[in-house]
Amino acid sequence: MVTVRGSFGRATLAAVLLLVPFAPAADPAHAASAGPRAAAGAAVTAAADWTAPLSTRGRWIVDADGDRFKLRSGNWHGASGTWNGSGNADDDASHHAGENSGRIPLGLDRAPMAEIVAGFQEIGINSVRLPFSNEMVHDSRPVTDDAVAANPVLRGKTPLQVYDAVVAELTGAGLAVILNNHTNTTRWCCGVDGNERWNASRSVQTWEDDWLFMARRYKDDKRVVGADLYNEVRRNVWDDPNWGLGDHHDWFAASQRVGDRILTEADADLLIVVEGINWTGIPVDGFAHGRPTLEPVRNLSHTLVDSGKLVYSAHFYDYTGPNHSGATGTGETTDPRYRDFGPAELIDVLNRQAFFVTAEQDRHFTAPVWISEFGAGGRSETNPKARAWFENFVDHLVRTDADFAYWPLVGWHENRTGNGWALLHWDSAGHRMGVYDGDDWRAAAWTRLTGAAGRTGPVAPVAEWSMLSPDHGDFIASRWMRVLPDWDSGARKAVCPDGQRLLGLGHTGNRGLCSDVTTGPLSAPGGGGYEVVKDERYVAPGGDWASGYTKLQCSDGQFVSGYSVRGAAVSGALCTAAPGGVITGTGGRTVWFDRGDNRGSAPKGGDFANGRYKGQCADDEYVAGVAYTGRVGSSRTPDALYCRNLH
Numbered sequence: 001m002v003t004v005r006g007s008f009g010r011a012t013l014a015a016v017l018l019l020v021p022f023a024p025a026a027d028p029a030h031a032a033s034a035g036p037r038a039a040a041g042a043a044v045t046a047a048a049d050w051t052a053p054l055s056t057r058g059r060w061i062v063d064a065d066g067d068r069f070k071l072r073s074g075n076w077h078g079a080s081g082t083w084n085g086s087g088n089a090d091d092d093a094s095h096h097a098g099e100n101s102g103r104i105p106l107g108l109d110r111a112p113m114a115e116i117v118a119g120f121q122e123i124g125i126n127s128v129r130l131p132f133s134n135e136m137v138h139d140s141r142p143v144t145d146d147a148v149a150a151n152p153v154l155r156g157k158t159p160l161q162v163y164d165a166v167v168a169e170l171t172g173a174g175l176a177v178i179l180n181n182h183t184n185t186t187r188w189c190c191g192v193d194g195n196e197r198w199n200a201s202r203s204v205q206t207w208e209d210d211w212l213f214m215a216r217r218y219k220d221d222k223r224v225v226g227a228d229l230y231n232e233v234r235r236n237v238w239d240d241p242n243w244g245l246g247d248h249h250d251w252f253a254a255s256q257r258v259g260d261r262i263l264t265e266a267d268a269d270l271l272i273v274v275e276g277i278n279w280t281g282i283p284v285d286g287f288a289h290g291r292p293t294l295e296p297v298r299n300l301s302h303t304l305v306d307s308g309k310l311v312y313s314a315h316f317y318d319y320t321g322p323n324h325s326g327a328t329g330t331g332e333t334t335d336p337r338y339r340d341f342g343p344a345e346l347i348d349v350l351n352r353q354a355f356f357v358t359a360e361q362d363r364h365f366t367a368p369v370w371i372s373e374f375g376a377g378g379r380s381e382t383n384p385k386a387r388a389w390f391e392n393f394v395d396h397l398v399r400t401d402a403d404f405a406y407w408p409l410v411g412w413h414e415n416r417t418g419n420g421w422a423l424l425h426w427d428s429a430g431h432r433m434g435v436y437d438g439d440d441w442r443a444a445a446w447t448r449l450t451g452a453a454g455r456t457g458p459v460a461p462v463a464e465w466s467m468l469s470p471d472h473g474d475f476i477a478s479r480w481m482r483v484l485p486d487w488d489s490g491a492r493k494a495v496c497p498d499g500q501r502l503l504g505l506g507h508t509g510n511r512g513l514c515s516d517v518t519t520g521p522l523s524a525p526g527g528g529g530y531e532v533v534k535d536e537r538y539v540a541p542g543g544d545w546a547s548g549y550t551k552l553q554c555s556d557g558q559f560v561s562g563y564s565v566r567g568a569a570v571s572g573a574l575c576t577a578a579p580g581g582v583i584t585g586t587g588g589r590t591v592w593f594d595r596g597d598n599r600g601s602a603p604k605g606g607d608f609a610n611g612r613y614k615g616q617c618a619d620d621e622y623v624a625g626v627a628y629t630g631r632v633g634s635s636r637t638p639d640a641l642y643c644r645n646l647h
């Protein structure tokens with residue numbers, strides 16, 4: 001979460017990028033007595049009442065039985081670091097809000113793990129986002145005895161071993177755990193601190209290898225359910241991250257790649273959590289600056305090798321805004337913060353930036369959205385706008401039935417004063433202060449959120465809609481085709497995930513749309529079940545469906561599951577043998593899209609080639625061929641699809 005002040009001694013641009021953190025609990029809390037704990041909201045599913053692994057069906061996360069599993073999570077931070085980046089790291093005062101985690105999840109010096117985890121369950125949490133740093137993975141220095149004073153069994157362990165123990169304690173209690181790569185070095189996140197991008201201070205290779213290491217480490221613990229790939233991707237002084245430009249700052253490409261590697265090389269059961277982009281541009285009035293969050297997903301969404309594993313995520317706090325970095329004073333712009341929006345306006349902004357991903361069904365981007373960080377100062381938060389924002393934001397989480405993770409779960413207090421953001425605080429003597437002690441204004445909202453009715457029970461399978469985007473290189477979403485030899489050397493190849501068929505193509509830009517609509521997931525093709533077609537060998541005499549055009553057509557009984565391109569030009573059609581009985585029809589029709597969109601009257605799948613002409617077969621059809629022209633002046637891009645009925 002939240003920024004610390006960066007320390008780049010460069011020029012004015014650097015100066016404006018020095019961001020000011022929110023003021024931690026400036027104002028002493030009213031020392032209310034610890035009243036009896038109020039009951040923690042209603043209708044909280046017993047934490048162990050679910051079966052791993054998790055997957056997705058449309059916008060819902062479901063457990064192995066197909067029942068909805070809503071991530072009602074919180075962040076248990078600390079292993080990602082609390083050191084503020086200057087001063088002596090052994091000194092509590094040099095840690096964010098004076099809370100020194102000792103390089104491990106916060107609070108283990110004050111309360112036994114079991115008590116902390118029981119506290120989570122008491123307040124209605126069923127899952128935990130557990131941030132770690134890359135440094136933690138490699139840190140061989142044992143934790144200090146002080147850092148684990150309340151958990152002597154952890155003495156002498158490395159931070160990674162403590163993290164192991166925490167994971168085991170959480171999952172043993174029936175909670176789900178989502179691993180979150182939060183920082184490179186073990187320190188407080190997220191300003192200009194060398195952790196801005198996945199490769200800001202180390203190679204992409206290291207980032208990927210560390211992920212495979214972590215995924216494999218917890219592979220046997222099925223309640224470790226997710227890999228949250230990177231925290232708050234943002235600009236550093238000179239560079240913006242982007243979504244889809246194909247360079248080394250392309251977060252879309254990097255997350256797509258590591259997500260596929262985790263699923264194919266480490267653990268096929270994990271949910272892959274991809275956060276939007278937190279910050280781009282120069283936060284100075286007059287320069288472009290914004291927090292695109294998940295907006296780019298509308299035009300370019302991920303297609304992982306396994307459908308049903310992708311979860312998008314976003315973070316919201318009152319003090320940032322759609323164009324506001326959160327800074328106060330130096331580096332502050334005149335843009336509104338989220339807390340400046342009234343309820344109706346806030347809903348519009350939130351929907352545009354993130355919630356549309358769950359609100360709009362049957363789109364290539366439709367997925368669960370996990371708001372994996374949001375929070376508010378507790379007793380010490382006196383700003384009425386910040387309080388109103390929290391109430392409004394919680395109402396929107398309830399309204400949209402979205403998955404969430406509060407930041408943070410655990411904090412310190414002394415005489416009921418402290419950072420205040422946490423839901424549960426412990427003092428140095430081990431006394432707990434909690435959100436339900438009767439003196440915390442957040443309690444009512446928290447009860448609304450954790451007790452909200454929301455959808456429960458079985459979620460029926462839905463049709464998958466997947467985008468293919470071989471914009472800069474191969475985009476092979478089929479596990480099966482990935483391990484086969486190169487089938488069109490030198491071309492860029494795009495293949496639908498196993499179980500889906502091609503349904504749409506862009507006239508330019510090479511984007512494609514796949515789905516399993518009507519058929520449901522097709523079983524994997526049998527041995528030898530594919531053919532690359534680059535000519536008209538299967539166009540039947542008298543079956544010219546695009547006169548004067550070059551027609552790449554599959555043989556009867558095969559459907560187009562992918563394609564290859566050279567530059568913009570069509571190179572080949574990948575034809576896959578359909579499992580028995582799926583394709584019986586032979587008659588077909590031509591869908592032209594060289595002069596406009598031709599996707600039918602109510603096309604599903606969403607706009608998979610924004611700003612381009614595109615064509616799409618109907619839900620009960622499959623693509624049996626692609627036509628283009630080599631006429632002078634044409635760049636040999638797709639002009640027509642040959643659509644055939646499934647039955």
Ligand SMILES: *[C@@H]1O[C@H](CO)[C@@H](O)[C@H](O)[C@H]1NC(C)=O
Nearest residue numbers: 002003191278315320325326
């Ligand atoms: C996003 O990045 C900015 C700038 O580093 C930071 O101030 C902010 O706290 C981050 N998180 C959110 C949710 O805005």
Ligand SMILES: *[C@@H]1O[C@H](CO)[C@@H](O)[C@H](O)[C@H]1NC(C)=O
Nearest residue numbers: 005084086087088093094095
């Ligand atoms: C970090 O903590 C030290 C106190 O040890 C303080 O002097 C320094 O200003 C803090 N740095 C930041 C960036 O807050």
Ligand SMILES: *[C@@H]1O[C@H](CO)[C@@H](O)[C@H](O)[C@H]1NC(C)=O
Nearest residue numbers: 134135138184185193194201
């Ligand atoms: C990132 O972490 C590695 C050690 O894990 C360290 O060598 C490197 O200096 C760190 N980079 C930054 C910018 O802090």
Ligand SMILES: *[C@@H]1O[C@H](CO)[C@@H](O)[C@H](O)[C@H]1NC(C)=O
Nearest residue numbers: 199200201202203204248249
């Ligand atoms: C990360 O990508 C940038 C942009 O291409 C590159 O300049 C930089 O060297 C990369 N960082 C590392 C550590 O590989």
Ligand SMILES: *[C@@H]1O[C@H](CO)[C@@H](O)[C@H](O)[C@H]1NC(C)=O
Nearest residue numbers: 134181183184206207210211
């Ligand atoms: C976490 O991200 C950092 C970049 O901040 C990277 O250096 C590290 O390799 C990643 N670690 C893991 C386990 O993914």
Ligand SMILES: *[C@@H]1O[C@H](CO)[C@@H](O)[C@H](O)[C@H]1NC(C)=O
Nearest residue numbers: 287288289290291292322323
């Ligand atoms: C505000 O943010 C949005 C979304 O990131 C962006 O499109 C827009 O250009 C930004 N406005 C300014 C003034 O930078």
Ligand SMILES: *[C@@H]1O[C@H](CO)[C@@H](O)[C@H](O)[C@H]1NC(C)=O
Nearest residue numbers: 028413414415416417418427
């Ligand atoms: C907490 O209260 C005790 C007893 O009144 C006092 O000695 C101590 O200084 C207080 N601590 C803080 C941080 O206020």
Ligand SMILES: *[C@@H]1O[C@H](CO)[C@@H](O)[C@H](O)[C@H]1NC(C)=O
Nearest residue numbers: 295296298299609610611612
């Ligand atoms: C989607 O792409 C179109 C151009 O093709 C662009 O005008 C639009 O702004 C993009 N939308 C988003 C949300 O990035």
